[in-house]
Amino acid sequence: MSLPIRTLLLVATTALMVITLYLVYFWVPTEQVMGVVQRIFYFHVPLATGAFLGYTIIFVASIVYLVRPSARWDAVAHASAEVGLLFTTLMLLSGVLWSKPVWGIWWDWSPRLTTSLILWFIYVGYLMLRAYAPRGSRGARYAAVLGVIGFVDVPIIYLSTRLWRDVHPVQMVGPGAEVGALDPSMETTLLIAIVTFIVLFSYLVVERYRLRRAEEETERMQLAYGQR
């Protein structure tokens, strides 16, 4: 049953990615002030969408798991954590690459940047907990506890970094600053890119989920036959 979903997502991802790449590199006009480097924007913002989507899926899956434990929801949370970490890492890297030529610095401690960095650390901690926790339902429960606490903390972290920047004001930067002034063609490109990356995200999560289920199945079989 899951084979058609997987194939569908793979075909959709490939098709959308070709369209997005065409739009980003050939169709959309070059931004006047920032130049060609601004095209990173069409990857950076969709990656960020995926990063936060992963977080939300972990939160929901963790709550469902704690209320009604099942290996499926645990696998969903685990898969989105891995893909989410990948997206967060790429988001941070693309942000750094964009920041240097445009604002002259690799990194500024703006609230968004700081929150994203902390988010990255929570993702890493989550996966480390999964790696070091006892196998089976106990490890899954531990991970779910962290999944809930981590998500609840994100708005508090954002608020605290925003208050912190009020105390140490530096130049105001961030993708948010120019979103309102986007050309319609840029807006279309961005929108399609976001959809593409959400589909890509879903495809990777589905693949990882299947792999994880297969791992569990193999383990069960090894256990069953090894003991005989």
Place this chain on the structure above:
Amino acid sequence: MKAYIRAVFAILWKDFLLEIRAKEVVTPVLVFALLVAITFNFVFGTQPALVAVVASGTLWVSFTFAGVLGLGRAFALEKERGGLDGLTLTPVSRDALYLGKLLSAFLFMLAVEVVMLPVISILFDLPLVLPALWLVVVLATLGFAAVGTVFSALAASTRAREVLLPVLFFPIVLPVIIAAVESTSAILRGDGWSQYARWVGLTAAFDAVFIVVSAALFQFTLGE
């Protein structure tokens, strides 16, 4: 309700007795906290102007590092001697268990800080024994203990728990650390309440959110 409160205090009393007799948490953690503070002294030098700038950072780095060390001990002790299994067998609700462990972690950290503040005052020649600062210390320590108790229970049953606890703990309590450092700096500069009220408010909100969330989640860190 009365039985609930009695259960919470029974757990607190148990940890207190253990500490009085074995002395395995407060004393070593206090020595460690002092060493962290003194190391900072060598890193930044002793110029009075510089000390005034880095004082609040020094204070909070030593408190958080010492805090995470103490939190790790709290559940490692329970684990080593099978105490946690005994505790989970008692007919006490899981959130009463959490509150008891939270209170003992909070009071142990506070005990270390009560000694640290005057000692750092003397060593760095700063007026740190101020009522406003105590409020900040109490609220921040409560936040550390609220999250730390759950993470300590999680980490105690994992491999590499000494490393895992700080890796989980620091990103989550970052808002408390920022708030504590900013309000301590403001207090040391002699700023009024209005300058740091929002930080105190943020810490109080963090405490409230995470005491409730952690009390609800603590049950999942126990048992097989």
